[in-house]
Amino acid sequence: MSSYLEGIIMLSGINLIAVLGLSLLTGFAGLFSFGHAGFMAIGAYSAAICTTIFKLPFFVGIAAAAAAAAGASWLIGRATLRLKGDYFCIATLGFGEAIRLILDNFQGLGGARGWPGIPPHTTLVNILILDVIGVVLLANLVRSRHGRNMIAVREEELAAQVAGINTFKYKMLALVVSAAYAGVAGALLGHYMTFIQPKMFSMVKSTELTIIVIFGGLGSISGSVLGAVVLTFLPELLRAVDKWRLVVYGLAVIGIMIGRPRGLMGGFELTPKSVRAHFARLREAKAARADQAAEEKGGL
Amino acid sequence: MSDILQVRGLTKRFGGLAAVNEVDFNVREGGISGLIGPNGAGKTTIFNLITGVYKVTSGSVSFEGKDITDTEPYRIADIGITRTFQNIRLFKNLTVFDNVLTACHASASYNLADSLLRLPRFRREEKTLKEKALELLSILGLADRKDAIANGLPYGLQRRLEITRALALDPRLLLLDEPAAGMNPDETEQLMRLIGDIRNRFKLSVLVIEHHMDLVMGLCEHIVVLNFGQKLADGTPDAIRGDKRVVEAYLGGGE
Numbered sequence: 001m002s003s004y005l006e007g008i009i010m011l012s013g014i015n016l017i018a019v020l021g022l023s024l025l026t027g028f029a030g031l032f033s034f035g036h037a038g039f040m041a042i043g044a045y046s047a048a049i050c051t052t053i054f055k056l057p058f059f060v061g062i063a064a065a066a067a068a069a070a071g072a073s074w075l076i077g078r079a080t081l082r083l084k085g086d087y088f089c090i091a092t093l094g095f096g097e098a099i100r101l102i103l104d105n106f107q108g109l110g111g112a113r114g115w116p117g118i119p120p121h122t123t124l125v126n127i128l129i130l131d132v133i134g135v136v137l138l139a140n141l142v143r144s145r146h147g148r149n150m151i152a153v154r155e156e157e158l159a160a161q162v163a164g165i166n167t168f169k170y171k172m173l174a175l176v177v178s179a180a181y182a183g184v185a186g187a188l189l190g191h192y193m194t195f196i197q198p199k200m201f202s203m204v205k206s207t208e209l210t211i212i213v214i215f216g217g218l219g220s221i222s223g224s225v226l227g228a229v230v231l232t233f234l235p236e237l238l239r240a241v242d243k244w245r246l247v248v249y250g251l252a253v254i255g256i257m258i259g260r261p262r263g264l265m266g267g268f269e270l271t272p273k274s275v276r277a278h279f280a281r282l283r284e285a286k287a288a289r290a291d292q293a294a295e296e297k298g299g300l
Numbered sequence: 301m302s303d304i305l306q307v308r309g310l311t312k313r314f315g316g317l318a319a320v321n322e323v324d325f326n327v328r329e330g331g332i333s334g335l336i337g338p339n340g341a342g343k344t345t346i347f348n349l350i351t352g353v354y355k356v357t358s359g360s361v362s363f364e365g366k367d368i369t370d371t372e373p374y375r376i377a378d379i380g381i382t383r384t385f386q387n388i389r390l391f392k393n394l395t396v397f398d399n400v401l402t403a404c405h406a407s408a409s410y411n412l413a414d415s416l417l418r419l420p421r422f423r424r425e426e427k428t429l430k431e432k433a434l435e436l437l438s439i440l441g442l443a444d445r446k447d448a449i450a451n452g453l454p455y456g457l458q459r460r461l462e463i464t465r466a467l468a469l470d471p472r473l474l475l476l477d478e479p480a481a482g483m484n485p486d487e488t489e490q491l492m493r494l495i496g497d498i499r500n501r502f503k504l505s506v507l508v509i510e511h512h513m514d515l516v517m518g519l520c521e522h523i524v525v526l527n528f529g530q531k532l533a534d535g536t537p538d539a540i541r542g543d544k545r546v547v548e549a550y551l552g553g554g555e
Contacts, residue, residue: 137416144415144422145405145429152402155391162351163403164377164469173412 006124012232013127014188016225019212020134021181023224026213028142029174030154032089034206035076035096036182039069041201042099043183044190045109048118051191058121062130062187069183070176072099077172096206103198114197122192130188134181139221141177150174151219182209215253216264223265230264304329304473304505305350305381309359312345319345321529322359327473327522332499332506334516337526338549343509344386346526347475351376351383363473378406382466383475386509388458390450396461397446401433403468433468439501440464440494456487460494467502474498476508480515488512492519517541525549 018040025031043065050061080091104112141147149170152160160167190196208231216227234252238245260266268274303326312320320342327333335343348354350361352373360369368379376382391399408429414422437443440460445453450461459479466474476495480488492515499506510516516523517537525532525540527549533540540546 140416140418141412144426145402145408145410146412146415148398148402149405151394152391155393156389158353158373159385159389159391159465161373162353162377162383163465164374164382164406166372166374 008233008236010122010124010127010192012229013124013131014122014185014192015209015212015232016131016228017134017188018182018185018209019216019224019228020138020221021178021185022209023213023216023218023221024138024141024150024181025174025178026210027218027220027224028147028154029150029171031085031171031174032210033092033175033178034089034203034210035092035094035099036178036209037201037203037205038092038096038099039073039179039182040186040189040205041103041196041198042072043069043186044196044201045103045115045186046183047187048115048190048196049109051119051121052117058119058126058191061121061191062184065183065187066180067183069186070180073175073179074172077175081168081171081175093203093206096201096203100198100201103201110197112198114195114199116195118190118194118196120191120194122188127188130184134184135221135225142221146170146173154219211253214263215256217260217262217266217268220263220265220269222270223263223268226264302329303327304364305507306362307346307350307359308362310346310349310356310361311358312342312349312354313357318529320349323526323529323531325524325531325534327505327507329505330499330503331521332495332508332519334520334523335507335509335526336511336513336516336523337532340528341526342529343526344477345529347383347477347509350475351381377469377471380470380472381475382469382471382473384459384462384466384477384479386477386481388462390458390462390465392449392451394450395446396442396448396450396453397433397437399450399461399465400436400468401429403465404429404432406469407432436464436468440467455482456491459483459491463494463498467498471504473505473507476506476510478509478511480510480512485514488515491515495519 018036022033022036025033046068047061047065050056050064051058076092076095080088083091103109109115142151149160149165150173152163152165153167153170157167212227212231213224215231216225217223235245235249238248241248256264305327307323307325310320310323311318323346335346337343345354349356352371352375356369360367362368363379363381368376371379391402394402408425410421410425413419434443434446437446440463442457442461442464445457450458453461463476463479479495480491483491495506495508496519498504508516508520520537522535523537523540524534525546532549533543533546
């Protein structure tokens, strides 16, 4: 495999982890966040501190990244999750930018110039392993009572409350798990680039993650996977059109959202069972058409 | 018969307006009680006060002898009270089965690690939850619709599903907010029978808000009449039917 292709696969694998986390928050719990790059930044810097300053193994760095991002999200959640949806969204935007600015001005970790010399621990293998773990854990979560309670909050908050669901607690759970995923993605990104800089975690990155989740389809894990792969590859494939690249990218996203307003996989999950059900429906439709044709023939 | 719910001096002011003013009433254990009154009389506000959706201005609510005034809505279900809404609030994009299964959550105790790792406790309890949801759906006659999306159900069945979801929490008191709204006489009659069946089968008490006089008079053993946020009368259907003030409130006064 060429190292260029391998590089894109690794980037989409890293993006995927952050997207899976955001998919839980936005697609299942119904909360929009424009500050997830902030959690990635916290993860990237925490992991880099572990591996470079304390010379700890990479997996410890990843665990620390998840824990630090989760901890930060818990604090943010305490302060902002009582806000209604739109206000929460604005609060996350402020949080993401605040994290970036703090890192910009904190010279101890390289400040705005960035932090070079992070060991290249991230490999295709450990990305893929974490991707698989990430998908399995998320799929298990959304198909449990905890996941159903989050979905209930998204669907109808008042009804969820009178059905005995502590909506604050489940929003918090979605936020913390989602931030932990973003933290892990940040750790992987830092140890892939071997260099981190606050600018990498700006609002543009947060917006990109949200676009992928919506593009893939809210409430669909397979949609998020597909979205992360397609939207990481697309800009690379568009290198041919040079400076028009991002314009074409934008148009492609708009085109698909018009064609499929609920995203690529909105509300549909790609599992062996759903694929079999889909083919069974196709067969039934075909059989029905054949019956009808036979009847018409008989009628004549 | 003892009282399962006691409401004392219940008052709710929105700015200068007293939507509910010094209302007292009891709901008998195992009984079906009705809350009636013209539009804007404060019926739904009382439900919102009992279930903690609104904060009480003054007065108290107690359930099975314990004070539950201003308890958070999500705790009310644990305590044993569930409700339906006047404008149906289902989990619209979920299937009928998932609507009920979600509400069964209180019967399970597996934790987050059990969920994430699919540990044996998760599998065991999930199986019980699914059986419970299915059983409820078949009791309420919705089993053949279990895979339909809630939003696509006919109106009457949506109401029925909302009641099923409320029952999934094993309540001892069920609050129904205008369950017959928008139903034709046939459907209303069916609903009356259903409410009676539910009370007997699940051994619970029911408090129902209703405009359909037929439904209230035929079903309830005890009726509370509200007007402009205040209690007008309180008694058996016969007593209410003969009460002059009630007739005036409903049909307009003479002078």
